[in-house]
Every structure is written in C-alpha cells, then in structure tokens.
Amino acid sequence: MNSEFTIAVHSLALLAHIPEHMASSELIAKNVCTNPARIRKIMxxxxxxxxxxxxxGIGGGYILACDPNEVTLAEIYRSISNGTLKPHWCSGDPQEACQVSANMHGVMDQIFTEAEMYFTKxxxxxxxxxxxxxxxxxxQENSQQ
Amino acid sequence: MNSEFTIAVHSLALLAHIPEHMASSELIAKNVCTNPARIRKIMxxxxxxxxxxxxxGIGGGYILACDPNEVTLAEIYRSISNGTLKPHWCSGDPQEACQVSANMHGVMDQIFTEAEMYFTKxxxxxxxxxxxxxxxxxxQENSQQ
DNA sequence: GTAACTGTACGAATTATTATTACAGTACTC
DNA sequence: GAGTACTGTAATAATAATTCGTACAGTTAC
Structure with a gap:
C-alpha cells in the first residue's frame, strides 16, 4: 500500500477543519507535506x-462536498487504495508440479482479499x-478553539 | 509490508506438507521462487x-516443530512482519502551527495500529x-492424494 | 488578455524490496 | 582430520515501487 489513502484522509480532514473555504492544492500540499500535483491527482x-x-480558475480549489459525520475511512480506502493491502511480490509458481508451489499464489491472494475486508470493516x-x-x-493544551 | 510474511506461510505450509522430512533452504527457495539466503533469514x-x-551440516535443513492445526497466521505475522501494515511515508509536520498538520502523523499511526489488530484478528x-x-x-481434479 | 487555479502526463529522484555473493560455523562421512 | 553439505549472517548489487518536480492544456474570474 502506498500513502495515497493517508493523504486522502488528511486532505479531507483538513477541508472539514476549514468548512466554507476553498483550499488550493498548494495549501493542502503544504499541510500534508507533499507536492501540489500529487494532491491534485488524489483530489x-x-x-x-x-x-x-x-x-x-482564480479563487478555485477544493471544498468538502459530504457530511464528515457520514463518510467513513472505509469508503475513502475503497475509492483510493482498494486491493493494495497485499504485497506485490508473489510466492510459488503455477507451473510447478508440487501443489504447494502451484496453488500458494491463489491461496494467499484469497487470504489477503478477505483480510482486507476485515481491515475495511x-x-x-x-x-x-x-x-x-x-x-x-x-x-488541546495549547489550543484556544 | 514486504513479502516475508507470505514466504513464511508458504515455507511452513510446505514443511507441513512433507512432515518427517528435512527440507534444505535450497529446496524451499525453489518451491517459493526466491533465493536460499532469503529463506534462511526468514527460517x-x-x-x-x-x-x-x-x-x-550434511543432511540438515528445516523441519516443522509445531502442530499445524494450532499455529495461526496471526502468530506468524507477529513474528515476522508486525507493525508493517502502515505505509512508510508520513503525512503532516509536527512543527506546523496547524493542528491538522501537526497531529495527523500520530492519529494515522494510531489508526493503522488498531487496523493491524483487526487484520491479525x-x-x-x-x-x-x-x-x-x-x-x-x-x-483436486488432477490430484491422486 | 492575464493571472490563478485544476487535470493530467511524463521523466527524474528517492526509497524499499529482492537477489546475489561471500564466508564463518556446524555436523556428518569417510 | 579432511572433505562435503548444510545453516547463519552480513554486505553489496540489482530491481521495482514510490514520490517528486516540471510542464502544459484547459478553465474561470477580473
């Protein structure tokens, strides 16, 4: 899994923090600590x-279009990073005579898919x-809000 | 998360597949499709x-030392890959005045830690x-076992 | 028309992962 | 005890994934 899910959550929380305001990709990027192009891609x-x-255009940017009390991180994860819990590298070789080697790929795939369901739950x-x-x-200590 | 957990599960399943037999790192590596040194590190x-x-020494290698019906993937995960569910890259900057930027790192950390508990559950x-x-x-179709 | 923005793509830089090589240590066999 | 076949471990090279930077077309406001 790369960090796009984290960035999406951060960005949405930031927009929820300043409702009614448009935030540019540059502003969000500074807050998140990345570059504007990456933010624009995710947004x-x-x-x-x-x-x-x-x-x-001028004065443009991003603004929240959902109720922050309704939208869960599961929906965000599915939009951005679904299927990326499993590592890229694969074990075994489907061509092998040994069943363990031949079928491990599929079995681990299945396990990671189901594990991702628990993760999103x-x-x-x-x-x-x-x-x-x-x-x-x-x-909270040094906050006045 | 890298693939060491997958390799560990594959290797243990293979050892359970051929109980009573010692398997060398070379044999396991071939089955898994990686190199012997990596297997030795994980084993x-x-x-x-x-x-x-x-x-x-001669005739050496690896053999299962546990009951395959007792040991769960959760124990294997904790041994090999605990804490690696979270991506490496971190959002936000603790030095920032904005609370969202300053604290997002810790909040996402907490979320991923708890998510990992659900994953291992x-x-x-x-x-x-x-x-x-x-x-x-x-x-099963082409198997005689 | 110009300035400030998004949308998108592509290549460079960086970082993580995997592979390779090497060699010391151990145990068996002759 | 010399030789062979293993593990244990480290260091470095190769590869792949991720992130960054830049560019530019399209859009909107003034």
Missing amino acids: SILRKNGFVKTKE YLEQITIQTVLDKVRHGC | SILRKNGFVKTKE YLEQITIQTVLDKVRHGC
Whole structure:
C-alpha cells in the first residue's frame, strides 16, 4: 500500500477543519507535506467519488462536498487504495508440479482479499469527523478553539 | 509490508506438507521462487520463535516443530512482519502551527495500529493446516492424494 | 488578455524490496 | 582430520515501487 489513502484522509480532514473555504492544492500540499500535483491527482479521484467539489480558475480549489459525520475511512480506502493491502511480490509458481508451489499464489491472494475486508470493516467505524476530533484533541493544551 | 510474511506461510505450509522430512533452504527457495539466503533469514526467525527446528551440516535443513492445526497466521505475522501494515511515508509536520498538520502523523499511526489488530484478528482464524488444505484442494481434479 | 487555479502526463529522484555473493560455523562421512 | 553439505549472517548489487518536480492544456474570474 502506498500513502495515497493517508493523504486522502488528511486532505479531507483538513477541508472539514476549514468548512466554507476553498483550499488550493498548494495549501493542502503544504499541510500534508507533499507536492501540489500529487494532491491534485488524489483530489481528482475524491471528486469523481463525490467527496469534494472542485473549482478551476482564480479563487478555485477544493471544498468538502459530504457530511464528515457520514463518510467513513472505509469508503475513502475503497475509492483510493482498494486491493493494495497485499504485497506485490508473489510466492510459488503455477507451473510447478508440487501443489504447494502451484496453488500458494491463489491461496494467499484469497487470504489477503478477505483480510482486507476485515481491515475495511474497522475503517467503517471511523469517520472524517472522528479523525478531525482526534487531531484537534491532540494539542488541546495549547489550543484556544 | 514486504513479502516475508507470505514466504513464511508458504515455507511452513510446505514443511507441513512433507512432515518427517528435512527440507534444505535450497529446496524451499525453489518451491517459493526466491533465493536460499532469503529463506534462511526468514527460517532463522521462525526457529527463534519455535515454529521450526533446524539442523546444520550434511543432511540438515528445516523441519516443522509445531502442530499445524494450532499455529495461526496471526502468530506468524507477529513474528515476522508486525507493525508493517502502515505505509512508510508520513503525512503532516509536527512543527506546523496547524493542528491538522501537526497531529495527523500520530492519529494515522494510531489508526493503522488498531487496523493491524483487526487484520491479525482475522489471521487468528487461519492455521497452517488451513492453508495446506486450501493448496491441496486447489488442484483436486488432477490430484491422486 | 492575464493571472490563478485544476487535470493530467511524463521523466527524474528517492526509497524499499529482492537477489546475489561471500564466508564463518556446524555436523556428518569417510 | 579432511572433505562435503548444510545453516547463519552480513554486505553489496540489482530491481521495482514510490514520490517528486516540471510542464502544459484547459478553465474561470477580473
């Protein structure tokens, strides 16, 4: 799994943090610590899935288009990183006579697919708002909000 | 996550497939489709955790030292790949004034740690024997066993 | 028309993963 | 005890995945 899921969650939490405001890819990129092109790529997917609205041109950018209390990290994961829990490298060789070697690939595939379902079942419990509350709570001592 | 967990599961299933026999790192490597040194590194960890016994010298190699019906993939995962579910790249910057940027790192860390618990909870349901049965079942048509 | 933005693609840089090689240590066999 | 076949481990090379940077066409506001 690469970090696009993490970036998507971060970006959506940030947009939920500043509702009513458009945020440019440059602003989000600074907050996330990456480059604007990467943010635009990810936000483009999130737009196609209805999580954000975008506006091109002057004063444009991104704004949340969903209820942060409704959208769970599971939906975000499925939009961005579905199927990437399993490592790329594959064990065994389908051409081998030995059953263990020949079929291990398929068996591990099946195991990782089901494991991903358990993984996302956990993510169902967490909403964008949950994440936002957690980050806000993290620095409560020196916060005035 | 790299593929060491997959290789460990494959190797243990193979050893369970040929009980009473010592298997050399070369034999296992061929079955898994990787090189002997990598197998030796992983088997060395499995030995330290009591899953296999090793024997150096002529006629040596690896042999299962546990009940394949008892050992679950969760134990194997914890031995080999614990903490590697989370991607390496980190979002945000602890030095930032913005709470979202400053605390996102810790929040995502927490989420991935808990997600890994759900992931391993699924793996608890699968034993080495489960995997072995699955690979054997995979080619039932042309199998005589 | 110009400035500020998104959408998208491509190649470079970086990092992670895997493969290769080497060699010391151990145990068996002659 | 010399030779052979193993494991244990480390270091380095090769490969692949990920991330970054740049570029530019398209869009919108002024």
